[in-house]
Amino acid sequence: MAELMGNANAGDDIGATPADAPTAAPGPATAGTPRPAKNDASAVRASPDASAARSALPVDPRAVRVRLAAASRIGDEGPILVSPAISPLRMTNPTVGRGPFGGTSVGAGDPPVVAQRQVLVDEVATEVTVQAVGHERFVLVDGAGAMTRLVLGPGTALPGGIRRREVIVDGFRFEVDIESDHIAALRERATRGRAASAHGGPLDVRAIIPGKVVAVSVAAGDTVIAGQQLLVVEAMKMQNELRAPRDGTIDRVGVAPGVTIDVGDLLVVIS
C-alpha cells in the first residue's frame, strides 16, 4: 500500500484502500489488495454521511481541506474545502469563465495583485486573490477589494500526508492543517466505523496551558456537572481553574497536585 501516497498526484485514483481499514463497502477486504476504483466510488456514494455525500462528485485533484490545528481552535471549527472554480465537471457552472484564466489585470498603482480570480469555498464561489509579496509574506484581496497582509510559514509534514503551516494574520497566529481532499475522503471512509462506535464515549480533558497542578478537586467515581471545577493549574503566577466541559462521571484522574503539565497532557477522563 505504500504506493498510495506515491499515487496521490493522480486525482482520479481514489481506488487504493488501506489494507486494515474497516470500510462501508461490502465484501471482505484482503490485505494488500487494492480494490477496483469503481467499487470504492460506489461505497462513498452509498454513504448517508454528509461529507461523503459531497464526495459523491469526483474530487478535483487540486482541492484541499484546510482546518485550524487543534491548538488553534477555540470551539470545534471544522475544515473548509477550497477547490478551483474551474473543474472539468463544473463547466456548466455559470460563474466559470471569471476564473484564473478569465481574470482581468488591474492597473499599475493598484495593490500588488495580478488578477482577480474565483475559487470555491465549501462549494460557494468566492472572489479571492492571494499574492506572494516577498519571503513568506502574502497579501489576500477579497472580492470587495479589502486587503489583508499575511505571513505564511513554510510548514512541516505531519503523519497522514497532512501539512501544517503557521499563518499570522491580524496579530493572530494559527496553525493550519492542509490535506488533499481526495486523501481526506479516503481516510474518512476508513475511519467512519470507528468514529461511530466512539460516539458518546468518554471525554478526554486535556491541558490547554502548560503549568503546575496546584489542586485537584475531583476523584475517580465522582459525579460532576458542566462548569464544576476539576482542577487548578498555576501558570505564569496565576491560578487557572479548569472546569468540566459537560456532565458526567469522573472515569480517571491522570494528574496529582504538584505535577507539571504540558499542553495536550491528559488530565481527566469524563464518561
Place this chain on the structure above:
Amino acid sequence: MSTTTPPFRRVLIANRGEIAVRIIRACHELGMEAVAVFSDADAEAAHVRMADIAIRLGPPPPTESYLRIDAVIEAARATGAEAIHPGYGFLAERAAFARATEEAGIVFVGPASATIEALGDKLNARRLAARIGVPSVPGTHEPAPVDRPDQVADIVATAEAIGFPLLVKAAAGGGGRGMRRVVRAEDLPAALVSGSREAQSAFGDGSVYLEREILPARHIEVQLLADAHGHVVALGERDCSLQRRHQKLVEEAPAPGLTEAERRALHGLAIRLGEAAGLRNAATCEFLRDPAGGFWFLEVNTRLQVEHGVTELVAGIDIVREQFRIAAGEPLSREVVAAGARAATPSSHAIEVRISAEDPARAFAPTPGRVGRWVMPAGPGVRVDTAIEAGDRVPPDYDNLIAKLMVHAPDREACIDRLGRALEETEIGGVQTTLPFHRAVAGSAAFRAGELSTGWVAEHWDGEAAHAAAARLALLAVGVVAMDDGADADTRRAMAVSSTMAAGPAGDAVAPSRNAWRHGGRAAGTDRWPS
C-alpha cells in the same frame, strides 16, 4: 559619556526580561558596569548577554532564584556592586530586601526600606492617606479574617456596609494577583480563602482586605520622583484604564480629557502622599477616577513602573538615569524640576501597548512557548523595550510580558495613527500574543474618542469573533496557496513519506510508512494516556 562622574562604578540589576535590559542600557549610558543575575531558565537570556558580569541564582522557580534575597545580596557582594536596582516585580517592593541591601552597605535604588514598608503595604498606605485627608477608595483598613467561620458574620456585615460588588485585594498585592471580585455576600468567604491562597503563593503574605468596586472607573496614576533632600516632583499622569484581570494592557500619557486644573489637583494629591511618606527616588500614586470626575487614591507603587516609558517620552526625562543620580545622593536635576513644572500642560502624547504571551481570544490565557518569527516596528516616534529575539523561549515561570511597544507624537490623534502603523509592521510567530487586541484598540473609535474605563476590554473586545474573522482569512489564504501548490505539495508529501520509510529499520514489521494515515492512527492510539 564621561562629562560627568558615573553615580556608581558597578550596579547589580535584580531582575530579568525587558526591564533588566532597560536598566542595563541606562547603566552603560552612565558609564557604569552592569551585573546581571539569572535563573537556569535564563542562562542565555538577553539581560545576561548584555551585562558585564552575570551571576547564577538558582533553578527556574522565582522562589529559588529571583526572589532569594540572600543569593542576590551575595551576588552583589561577590561582584563588588555598589548599588542594586530591583526593577519592577520580584523583590522590588519587598521592604525586607531593601533593608538587607541597606544593611549590606549597598545602595538600594528606590525608596528607603521604611518607606516601602509604609507605602508598599496597601493597608498601611490607605491608613496614611486617611491621615492626611487624601480620599481613598472606600473599604477596610485592617486584614480581613480568612477561613475563620466564627468571624464570617462580621466580615459579611462589613462588606454589606461597603456595598457589592466589591473586591478582595491582597495587602501585599500587585498585578491583580490575589484579587477576587465578589458580587454576592455568600461568595465572600470562598473569595477570601482563594484570594488569600493566591496572595500567599505570589507574595508570601496572605493578608487580604475589601475595597468597593468603582464602576465605571478610569485608572489614572501619577509618576513621582523625589530626592534625598525632601523635594518631590510629579512628572505627569498616565491613563492605564485598559486592563484585563486587573493587569494593564495599554497605557498613555497624558490622561486624555483632563483639564489643566484637574491635572494640577491630581498631581498635588500625589505629591502630598509622597511628602507625607518621606518618599525618595521613584514611585507612582495610583488613583481611580469616577464618572463624576472625582479621584480616589488606590495605592502607591514604590518602584519603577512597567509603563514608565510613556512618561519619559512626554516629559523628556530618562527616569532610570534620574533614579541612579538620586540614589547617589544628588538633588533632583534642573531638567526634572522643569519637567515637573510643565507636567500639567503636556505638549505631546505617548501610548504604550504591552505585548504579552497571552491569547486574547481565550480570555488572555497565558501562552508560554518558543517565539518564532519576530519582527518589531521602527521608524519615527517608535520605541520597543524587549528582551526577546527570534527563537527565544518565553518560560512559563515568569511574567508573560515580552515587549513594550511605545509610540510618541505631537498629539493623541497622531499618536493613535502611529500606533496603528507600528502594529501593522509587527509580526510575531511561535506564540500567540496580545497583538490582535492592540490592533483592535488602535482601530477603535471609542478609544480614539477617549472613552476609557477599566471595563473597556469586556465592553469592546470580542476575542472569539476577532479570532473567527482572522481564522477565516487564514484558512482561505492557506487553502488558495495550497491548492495552487497542489502538485508540488503532493510531491513533497510523497517524498516525506518515502524518506521516513528509508529511515526505518529493515524488515520492521510495523514500518511507520506503510501508509501514513495508518501510522497517524497508531500514534494517536499510543498517545492516549501519559505513561
